[in-house]
Amino acid sequence: MLKLSKKADYGLMALQHIASNQYGDVAHARVVNTKEIAEEYHIPVELLAKVLQTLSKSGIIESHNGPKGGYLLGKNPREITIAHVLESLEGPLGIMDCSHEKDGDACMQREHCNIRTPLLKIQNSIYQLLNNMTLQDMLGGTPLITIQSVATEQQGVER
Amino acid sequence: MLKLSKKADYGLMALQHIASNQYGDVAHARVVNTKEIAEEYHIPVELLAKVLQTLSKSGIIESHNGPKGGYLLGKNPREITIAHVLESLEGPLGIMDCSHEKDGDACMQREHCNIRTPLLKIQNSIYQLLNNMTLQDMLGGTPLITIQSVATEQQGVER
């Protein structure tokens, strides 16, 4: 449940890879091409290509054509939020199908719907969660974002 | 993205309905049958039936056969967490397909995978979110659970 698509996975991996190549070491501004990433993580090339194209269309990464071409981050890793990445790959966040609906076509009459408000709350919380985490936080060395504020207690998350 | 299935929606609606009939008014322990709920919310009866069966199998509600039969909450609304409901209707929470994997069949070699840890963090946060919200919180009068802790300010925890 609540699984996010392969595209999203691939996209995040690729971003992490690009970011760490660009900021990680000596070589700054090293261009990374699709094939390299695909082979590194065993992702079907064509699919990854499509993912990267989408990301570049959103301004998250920049594409450089021609031989020696490839991809480069479009912004600082601190400014790339997970929410933005995911939303550009899959649709906008919508925990229920009628999350953001134009008043015209409501689902089963909204008056009777008793779960809309609480669910929107949840959805909003998740959004904040994703929006507060940036690519920077996913990079190796950096300590991960602390979202304990919502996590209260670690009561047996089983299995 | 991250949309949850119709079954989940229906399940939550039905639960809310059952709960408010059982605890809301004078009539305590009023049994509610499938057809009633289905008509109220314009849900296909058969599908709702299946959902309710699943829920009753998880002990969230109790079924009562025969004429005048129907469904009843199996626990106190405070003890029915959204997480439990959702997990019993859709699978266990898994933000990526390899969330809970037996060591045997890892996805693309886990060594190279750079996104597993941060994603698990996110997943865990979402779980806590859902696990801290109960059916009680979805009932009309009660003020909703305060998830502001993550939403508004990062109180205490810097980033």
Place this chain on the structure above:
DNA sequence: TGATCTCCGACCAAATCAGTCGTACAAAAG
């Protein structure tokens, strides 16, 4: 100019999901 790379849209196959149907069974009412 030609090799190499990204770009882009159309396409197919598999999996999942929503919804349907039919039958069996349980219990209350008469």
Place this chain on the structure above:
DNA sequence: CTTTTGTACGACTGATTTGGTCGGAGATCA
């Protein structure tokens, strides 16, 4: 004890989404 009302359960179909593929067009550099 029979009838009526309702749930239990599994198999089935159709629609939608997703994962993955293909082929050509355009850009860039040597």
